[in-house]
Amino acid sequence: MAEALPNEAAFPEAHADIATARAESGRLDTARRGTSTDPTLWSAAASRWSALGRPYPEAYCRWRAAQSLLLTKAPRSARAALRQAHAVATTLGAAPLLGEVTALARRKRISLGEVVPTQRPAPGGLTPREREVLALLCDGLTNRQMARRLFMSEKTASVHVSRILAKLNAPTRGAAAAAARRLPDFQETEPRYM
Secondary structure, eight states: OOOOOOOTTTOHHHHHHHHHHHHHHHHHHHHHHTOOOOHHHHHHHHHHHHHTTOHHHHHHHHHHHHHHHHHTTOHHHHHHHHHHHHHHHHHHTOHHHHHHHHHHHHHTTOOOOOOOOOOOOOGGGOOHHHHHHHHHHHTTOOHHHHHHHHTSOHHHHHHHHHHHHHHTTOSSHHHHHHHHHHSTTOOTTOOOOO
16 A cells, blocks of 8 residues: 655655655666666656755756666757756855766766856855855754755854854854845745755
C-alpha cells in the first residue's frame, strides 16, 4: 500500500524533497545496472525547487539532469541544463557544485559560455548573499544555524556577519537587524535555502 503524500499546496518543499529523493533513488538503482537515470525525474525536481525560489537545490538537480541527458545522448538538452546549473552555482558562489559542473563540462567538451555572476551590490552595499545572511540574522539565527541553512561553513557565516555589521555601521547583530528594516526593498523573508 502506497503512503499518502502530504498536500502539495500546504507542503511544497516536501514535494520538492520527494521529487529529489525519487531522482536520487533512480540514480542509485541505475548506477548498479550501469544505465542512466530518467532525466525527467531530475528536471521535475529542478522545476519544483525553481518554483520555490531555492536556487542551490535547483542547480544541483540541473547538474544531475545534465549527467543523465548526456548518458541518454541528448547533448543539446544537457548543455542547456549544465549552463543553467553553472550560472546559478556561479551566482551563489557554490564552489563545490561549480567544480562538479565545470568538470563535467570539461570532460564532455561543453562550452559553458561567458557567465557573469549576477551578484551586484544591493541597497546598503550588501550582496544578495549578504542579504540572505542578514534575513537569517533578523530571524535570530546563530552563525551555526545560518551555515547549515545556507550550505556554508560556520566561519564563512561569521565572515558574512562581520561584513554586514561593517557595511551597515552596526556595532551589534541587533543593531544590524534594526538597520536592515530601514533598507529599501529589504524583506525579512528573503529566499531561503534548505
